[in-house]
Amino acid sequence: MLRDFLRAALTIAGKDLRAELRSRELLGLMALFALLAILVFSVALELDRPGRQDAVSGVLWVTLLFASILGHNRSVALEREHGGFDALLLAPVARGAIFLGKLLANALFTLIIALLLLPLLTILYNLPDFPPALLLIVPPGCLGLAAIGTLLAAMTMQTRARDSLLPVLLLPVALPLLFAVLRASNAALGNLPQAELQTWISLLLLIDAIYLAAGFLLFEYVLES
Amino acid sequence: MHEHAEVLVDVKGLVKLQGRLPVLRGLDLQLQRGAFVALLGPNGSGKSTLLRLLAGLSRPDAGSIYIGGWKLPDELVAVRPHIGYLGHETLLHAHLSALENLRFCARLYSLHEPEPRIHNLLQRVGLDRRAQEPVRHFSRGMQQRLAIARALLIDPPLLLLDEPFDGLDSDGRDSLQGLLQSGRERSVLMATHRHALAEGLADRALILRQGVVAEDLSLADVPPGTLAARQAALTGPV
Numbered sequence: 001m002l003r004d005f006l007r008a009a010l011t012i013a014g015k016d017l018r019a020e021l022r023s024r025e026l027l028g029l030m031a032l033f034a035l036l037a038i039l040v041f042s043v044a045l046e047l048d049r050p051g052r053q054d055a056v057s058g059v060l061w062v063t064l065l066f067a068s069i070l071g072h073n074r075s076v077a078l079e080r081e082h083g084g085f086d087a088l089l090l091a092p093v094a095r096g097a098i099f100l101g102k103l104l105a106n107a108l109f110t111l112i113i114a115l116l117l118l119p120l121l122t123i124l125y126n127l128p129d130f131p132p133a134l135l136l137i138v139p140p141g142c143l144g145l146a147a148i149g150t151l152l153a154a155m156t157m158q159t160r161a162r163d164s165l166l167p168v169l170l171l172p173v174a175l176p177l178l179f180a181v182l183r184a185s186n187a188a189l190g191n192l193p194q195a196e197l198q199t200w201i202s203l204l205l206l207i208d209a210i211y212l213a214a215g216f217l218l219f220e221y222v223l224e225s
Numbered sequence: 226m227h228e229h230a231e232v233l234v235d236v237k238g239l240v241k242l243q244g245r246l247p248v249l250r251g252l253d254l255q256l257q258r259g260a261f262v263a264l265l266g267p268n269g270s271g272k273s274t275l276l277r278l279l280a281g282l283s284r285p286d287a288g289s290i291y292i293g294g295w296k297l298p299d300e301l302v303a304v305r306p307h308i309g310y311l312g313h314e315t316l317l318h319a320h321l322s323a324l325e326n327l328r329f330c331a332r333l334y335s336l337h338e339p340e341p342r343i344h345n346l347l348q349r350v351g352l353d354r355r356a357q358e359p360v361r362h363f364s365r366g367m368q369q370r371l372a373i374a375r376a377l378l379i380d381p382p383l384l385l386l387d388e389p390f391d392g393l394d395s396d397g398r399d400s401l402q403g404l405l406q407s408g409r410e411r412s413v414l415m416a417t418h419r420h421a422l423a424e425g426l427a428d429r430a431l432i433l434r435q436g437v438v439a440e441d442l443s444l445a446d447v448p449p450g451t452l453a454a455r456q457a458a459l460t461g462p463v
Contacts, residue, residue: 004335007332007335008332008333011329011332011333012333015318015321015325015329018320018321018325019318019319019320019321020320022320022321022359023320078319078320081319082314082315082316082317082318082319082360082368083312083313083314083315083316084316084317084318084319086282086312086314086316087316087317087318087330087375088333089281089282090280090281090282090305090308090310090316091305091330091333091334092302092305092306092333092334092335093333224284224298
């Protein structure tokens with residue numbers, strides 16, 4: 001049973017990755033947006049050197065949040081094309097497996113963008129050196145964004161105003177996650193006491209667990225309604 | 226599926242609303258195992274809505290649907306592996322090749338050793354030489370051919386087809402007719418506006434009007450070439 005569930009989820013994630021490798025539509029769009037966003041932040045905030053180091057965590061996560069919204073919207077558009085999502089719904093696979101498959105692909109796409117941004121931010125925002133502790137925060141942060149984004153994208157998929165509705169729904173729901181990743185990243189960057197790092201990472205993992213549980217529980221209801 | 230059930234699809238009092246407007250208004254339908262039934266009727270008579278309900282892609286507002294003895298939507302999980310569906314959209318993934326689309330479908334349905342069947346179907350729909358090309362490079366007709374192969378890949382006991390001949394050239398139409406006639410043990414419900422094809426393939430025709438079955442015809446009793454006129458007499462010009 002669990003094996004079938006995981007097999008179906010990996011099949012769906014693999015399909016999304018293969019399609020993206022071929023088209024590069026989603027990653028290209030997200031990467032371009034993220035690059036432009038950090039450049040705009042860099043110019044608009046007019047920060048001095050210490051100010052830049054203080055702002056880097058906020059710039060990273062706000063950029064990733066908006067890039068992930070863009071990615072989810074595009075992912076939904078691609079899946080709606082030719083009724084591809086109906087094909088998933090017709091298949092004899094658990095709805096939770098569809099959620100997990102889409103989530104894994106979305107999380108990986110967001111993580112790739114985050115890993116592209118980190119060295120750029122290190123240079124543009126004058127970080128003395130790259131803090132390795134950020135690598136403990138970025139994967140669960142991307143997972144949380146993908147979990148809530150995947151659920152809400154499925155919810156808004158059938159609505160006419162889906163492109164604008166997704167950010168309106170996602171931003172308030174993502175606030176607890178944003179708060180935890182910002183505090184954890186600031187601790188990793190030395191803007192908060194190092195002792196707080198573990199606390200914020202623990203909270204981040206707890207929020208991830210809540211989002212994932214909500215996704216698994218609600219995904220079928222969202223699809224059926 | 227439950228082998229004892231002679232009636233494969235049993236629908237009673239089916240109601241479906243679009244907003245506040247009823248699309249189906251208490252529709253009754255029985256489909257025998259192995260029967261080929263054409264669904265006819267003007268636009269908006271409820272053909273596509275009925276097929277989506279039977280495929281489990283939509284929920285009824287009232288009435289009951291039983292397929293192979295299983296109640297929908299409560300027992301949809303049990304029914305899904307037994308239904309092949311082709312709707313207005315092709316259900317294909319544009320960035321995958323024809324071969325990858327069918328392999329993806331085979332994995333989702335956990336088909337055992339699907340490769341020979343995949344290659345056989347690609348050959349029968351005339352896409353064996355284009356199997357490696359992404360679907361987005363295909364014409365509408367080629368996509369429709371692949372969509373037909375996709376619906377048939379799982380060899381379903383119940384096949385639901387919504388205008389399957391749309392976009393097909395004469396070769397494509399011949400291929401599809403051949404494929405549908407070669408699986409006569411399968412039950413087929415096919416919505417179409419092509420009366421001549423319906424007469425050639427189906428045993429029965431149901432004419433829908435305003436969300437109910439207005440006439441249930443055995444095609445053995447209908448003189449060839451008169452089906453369109455029978456529909457026109459009930460629903461207006463076709």
